[in-house]
Amino acid sequence: MADGGKRPQKKAAQQLVIPRSAAEEQRLKLERLMKNPEKQVPILEKPKDWAPRPPPEFVRDVMGSSAGAGSGEFHVYRHLRRREYMREEFMEKQAAQQRLEEEFQKKLDNNRREAEEKTDKRRKKRQKLKEKKLLAKKAKQDLTETAEGSDENSSSEEEENSPKEKVDDCEEPSFVMGGR
Structure with a gap:
């Protein structure tokens, strides 16, 4: 042995972990995915729906009701009968699915229209x-402006006759109530 009698070491054997629950299984899968984040993850596409073969345009071996058939x-x-029944069943399911889809769209449109209304x-x-x-704010402003205008005329007379009095603002309503 050229390397001094030493054998190359193998990678540490991975432990076999058996998941005991669905959450643990999912955790293990995520850990395995996150070990190499650059690796592409295969995402499966939805399989195509089964569709029956169309009926033949030309039937070669026509069976009649004659006696002596093999x-x-x-x-x-x-x-042939089984295939035709499957085709009819498929068409009925497709029609029912289309009818359900139309009803769903009508319901969505109706809900959208009601919400808009x-x-x-x-x-x-x-x-x-x-x-x-x-309007209430404007009315209040007009009321205070006209009161101030009339107060200015009377206040000049009052100032001459009496000392200044403070007006109590807390007595004024903060909103205008609708008249009946």
């Missing part, structure tokens, strides 16, 4: 409330 003819007939109604209500608040 013993093998029944098996041929049985096979509710949203529009609420939007209009918010807009009316906003306009009402603006």
